[in-house]
Amino acid sequence: xxxxxxxxxxxxxxxxxxxxxxxxxxxxxxxxxxxxxxxxxxxxxxxxxxxxxxxxxxxxxxxxxxxxxxxxxxxxxxxxxxxxxxxxxxxxxxxxxxxxxxxxxxxxxxxxxxxxxxxxxxxxxxxxxxxxxxxxxxxxxxxxxxxxxxxxxxxxxxxxxxxxxxxxxxxxxxxxxxxxxxxxxxxxxxxxxxxxxxxxxxxxxxxxxxxxxxxxxxxxxxxxxxxxxxxxxxxxxxxxxxxxxxxxxxxxxxxxxxxxxxxxxxxxxxxxxxxxxxxxxxxxxxxxxxxxxxxxxxxxxxxxxxxxxxxxxxxxxxxxxxxxx
Amino acid sequence: xxxxxxxxxxxxxxxxxxxxxxxxxxxxxxxxxxxxxxxxxxxxxxxxxxxxxxxxxxxxxxxxxxxxxxxxxxxxxxxxxxxxxxxxxxxxxxxxxxxxxxxxxxxxxxxxxxxxxxxxxxxxxxxxxxxxxxxxxxxxxxxxxxxxxxxxxxxxxxxxxxxxxxxxxxxxxxxxxxxxxxxxxxxxxxxxxxxxxxxxxxxxxxxxxxxxxxxxxxxxxxxxxxxxxxxxxxxxxxxxxxxxxxxxxxxxxxxxxxxxxxxxxxxxxxxxxxxxxxxxxxxxxxxxxxxxxxxxxxxxxxxxxxxxxxxxxxxxxxxxxxxxxxxxxxxxxxxxxxxxxxxxxxxxxxxxxxxxxxxxxxxxxxxxxxxxxxxxxxxxxxxxxxxxxxxxxxxxxxxxxxxxxxxxxxxxxxxxxxxxxxxxxxxxxxxxxxxxxxxxxxxxxxxxxxxxxxxxxxxxxxxxxxxxxxxxxxxxxxxxxxxxxxxxxxxxxxxxxxxx
Numbered sequence: 001x002x003x004x005x006x007x008x009x010x011x012x013x014x015x016x017x018x019x020x021x022x023x024x025x026x027x028x029x030x031x032x033x034x035x036x037x038x039x040x041x042x043x044x045x046x047x048x049x050x051x052x053x054x055x056x057x058x059x060x061x062x063x064x065x066x067x068x069x070x071x072x073x074x075x076x077x078x079x080x081x082x083x084x085x086x087x088x089x090x091x092x093x094x095x096x097x098x099x100x101x102x103x104x105x106x107x108x109x110x111x112x113x114x115x116x117x118x119x120x121x122x123x124x125x126x127x128x129x130x131x132x133x134x135x136x137x138x139x140x141x142x143x144x145x146x147x148x149x150x151x152x153x154x155x156x157x158x159x160x161x162x163x164x165x166x167x168x169x170x171x172x173x174x175x176x177x178x179x180x181x182x183x184x185x186x187x188x189x190x191x192x193x194x195x196x197x198x199x200x201x202x203x204x205x206x207x208x209x210x211x212x213x214x215x216x217x218x219x220x221x222x223x224x225x226x227x228x229x230x231x232x233x234x235x236x237x238x239x240x241x242x243x244x245x246x247x248x249x250x251x252x253x254x255x256x257x258x259x260x261x262x263x264x265x266x267x268x269x270x271x272x273x274x275x276x277x278x279x280x281x282x283x284x285x286x287x288x289x290x291x292x293x294x295x296x297x298x299x300x301x302x303x304x305x306x307x308x309x310x311x312x313x314x315x316x317x318x319x320x321x322x323x324x325x
Numbered sequence: 326x327x328x329x330x331x332x333x334x335x336x337x338x339x340x341x342x343x344x345x346x347x348x349x350x351x352x353x354x355x356x357x358x359x360x361x362x363x364x365x366x367x368x369x370x371x372x373x374x375x376x377x378x379x380x381x382x383x384x385x386x387x388x389x390x391x392x393x394x395x396x397x398x399x400x401x402x403x404x405x406x407x408x409x410x411x412x413x414x415x416x417x418x419x420x421x422x423x424x425x426x427x428x429x430x431x432x433x434x435x436x437x438x439x440x441x442x443x444x445x446x447x448x449x450x451x452x453x454x455x456x457x458x459x460x461x462x463x464x465x466x467x468x469x470x471x472x473x474x475x476x477x478x479x480x481x482x483x484x485x486x487x488x489x490x491x492x493x494x495x496x497x498x499x500x501x502x503x504x505x506x507x508x509x510x511x512x513x514x515x516x517x518x519x520x521x522x523x524x525x526x527x528x529x530x531x532x533x534x535x536x537x538x539x540x541x542x543x544x545x546x547x548x549x550x551x552x553x554x555x556x557x558x559x560x561x562x563x564x565x566x567x568x569x570x571x572x573x574x575x576x577x578x579x580x581x582x583x584x585x586x587x588x589x590x591x592x593x594x595x596x597x598x599x600x601x602x603x604x605x606x607x608x609x610x611x612x613x614x615x616x617x618x619x620x621x622x623x624x625x626x627x628x629x630x631x632x633x634x635x636x637x638x639x640x641x642x643x644x645x646x647x648x649x650x651x652x653x654x655x656x657x658x659x660x661x662x663x664x665x666x667x668x669x670x671x672x673x674x675x676x677x678x679x680x681x682x683x684x685x686x687x688x689x690x691x692x693x694x695x696x697x698x699x700x701x702x703x704x705x706x707x708x709x710x711x712x713x714x715x716x717x718x719x720x721x722x723x724x725x726x727x728x729x730x731x732x733x734x735x736x737x738x739x740x741x742x743x744x745x746x747x748x749x750x751x752x753x754x755x756x757x758x759x760x761x762x763x764x765x766x767x768x769x770x771x772x773x774x775x776x777x778x779x780x781x782x783x784x785x786x787x788x789x790x791x792x793x794x795x796x797x798x799x800x801x802x803x804x805x806x807x808x809x810x811x812x813x814x815x816x817x818x819x820x821x822x823x824x825x
Contacts, residue, residue: 041371042656047663050375066375071732072523073509079523105514107521154781161514182469182780183511185773188648188655192592195646198468198781207662211647211669287665320514 032063038077040070049093056275074098082114086259104315105161120253124290125225129202139236155201156190167248335681351388355395363727365412366396382664401438409540414632421624432564438629443695445630448582449637461645469777471794488618489757501764537744545749574626581630589638592650600628
C-alpha cells in the first residue's frame, strides 16, 4: 500500500520532470522502473526478480515493476532489454544462460558490449547424482567409473547446448571422459526419467532431486560449483577433484542497456547490492536452494566474459557451435 | 490416524474462513481466465503467483489449485458458445458443443459440461487419495520409449475417428506434425524453420494456432453467409438438459472420468490427449456415431469430464514425487518452494496440513465451481442474444488481446490471423482441423521421445519393446491397429460415414 501511496505522490513529480526535460542522475529515479524478466512467470528467475524488485524499492524509493518477456530461452527478453532506452528506467533481471550460453547456438543480436552488467545476486549449483545401486559412493569413484567406461553411461540434462549440459561437458572434457547426454525439457523431467531408471545420471539443479536424495533414492556425488553445498553435504565440489577452475553454475544478475549513464548505473549497483545483501533476501534464496553471493558491476562483467569464452570452447568441442564467436 | 482422519483434518484446514475465501477467489479468477480465450490455467496461475508470496503455503496452494480447477471449468464456455477454445483442453469441446449451441442447446451443453466437470474432478480426487502413491511408481516406469508408443497410439485412435475422410485426416496430421517441427531442436540445439526469429525458437504458439484455426475461422465462415447460422439463444426452460440428453451424457461422464484420470498420469500434454481420446472412445462405442460432429451430447460430456479428471491425477506426480508433470503444476511447485515446502516422498509426513488441506480444498473447489457455474450458464447464454454484427468484432478483439497478453509477441498475433485464414480455407474444403492440432501438440514431443529413446539405447530400436510400460502400450497399439484393420477389411468401418 505504501508503495502505491508513494506512486500517487510521485505522479505530479513525474509530469513535472517530463515537462522539464530529462532528469539528472542525482534525482534518479523519479518514476517507476520496469524490470524485464526474460523468463515466464513462476520459474526461479521470475521469483527472484519479484523478490529483489520488492527488496530494492525502499532503497530506490520508487516502484519496480516486473515485466515478463519469455521466449527463445531468454534471448527474446534479453534482446528487448539491450534495445531499450538507456535511461535507467528499463532494466533486465536475467539468469546467465541467455548471456553466456545461448549466443553459441542461436543467432542473437547482442554481445557483452550491448548491455552494462550492474550486479549479480548469487548462484545455484548443478549436481550429478546416481542411483543408490551405482558402484560409486564418492566423487572420485564416480570419476573413475566414468573414465573406465567411455560412452557407456547416460546423463539427463536440461537441453543440449543449455547451461547445465555445457557445465557438465566442461568437466567431462577436462577429465577426458565421454558420457552420452540425453536432453529433457527441464530438471523435473530429468528427475522423473532418472528415478525411473531410464538414464544413469541425474544432471540438473538441486531442488528437484533434494527430496529424493533425502529419501535415499539418489546418491548426489558431484556439484558443478567449486565449493560444496550445505544442502548436499555428501556431494563434492569441483575443488575436491582439482577442477575448481571449471566451475559453471546458474546465476542471476541485473543488466541495463549499454549506454545507460554511469552515474545511474552506480546508483543502481549500490541499491540492488544492498537489497540483495539483506537477511530476508538471503532467506528467500536459501528456500530455493540457491546461495547468496552478491557481486558488483566489475566482477559480474568479468564473470560474463570469462564464462562466455569458456562455454564457447566447450560448445565448439562438442560440435554445437553455430558461428565463430 | 488413518487417511480418513487426516482428510477430516484437511477439511478443518480448508474450511477456515480464510482458506475458503482463497479457494473461492481462486475458483472465480480461474473461471474468468478459463472463459477468456488465450488466457488459460497457466497464465491465470502465473499472474496471481506473486500474491501468494504473502500467504502461508497451504493458502497459496489452495488458491492456485482453485485457479487451475476453475480454468478447466471455464474453458468450455467459449468453446460451446462461440467455437473458441478458452484453453487447450477445450479444443475438442468446440466440435460438438458449438453444434449443440447452434441447435439451441447451448444451455444444456454448458450444464452438462459443468456437471461432468464436477463428477470428473471429484472422482479424480478420490483416485488421487486412494491410489496416488501407488500410481506414482508406475508413472516412473514410463520412459521416453513408452512415451513415444503411447503418443503414437493416441494419434492412431484419434485419426480413426475424425469426421473427415481418411485421406483428408492424414493430410491434416502430416501438416500438424510438420508445423510441430518449427523451433529449437532440443537434441541438437539447432533452430529449425525459425528464419532467424528468436520468437520462433519456442515453436509456433499453440494458443494462437488453436484460437485461429477454430475461433477466427468460424467468424470468417459466418461472414460468408448472407444469413449466418449462429447459435440460437434458448428460452429459459431449455437451459437444462432433457432426460434423453442426461441418459446419453451419464455413461460418457463416467468413462471420461476414467480416461481423464489415467491420462493425467502421463506427463506433458495429458489434459489435451485425454480429451481427444475420450471423444474418440465415445464416438467409437456410440450407437449413432454419425451424430458426432453434429451436436452429440456424449461428445461434450466425455471430453469435458476427462479434462477435469486429469486435474486431480496430474497432482499425483507433483505431490508424491515433487515433479511437475505439466506446466500448471510447475507453478504450484514454485509456490510451495517459495515457502520452503518441498513436495516429494516426504511431503505427507512433513507437511500434512499442506497435503491434506490441498486435497480437501480440491473437493470444496469442485463444489464451489459447480455452484458458481450453473447460474452463470443463463448469463453466458444470453450473450448469444447479441447480434452477430456486434458479437463477431468483439470476439475477434478479445481473441487478439488474449493471445497478445500471453507473451506480448506481435508474431503470435500474425500466427493467430494466419491460422484463422488457413482454418477458414481448410474448413471450406471440409477438412477437419482437430487432428491437425493434436498432431501439432503431439508431434514435437513424439519426435523428442523417439530420439531420446534411441539416444539412451545407443541406436537400438528394440528399446521400444523393452520395459513393462512400453510393452503394455505396444500391446494396446497392436490391438487397436489390428481391430481397425480388421474392421476396415470386413467393411464394418462406420467412421468416415459422418463426413459432411
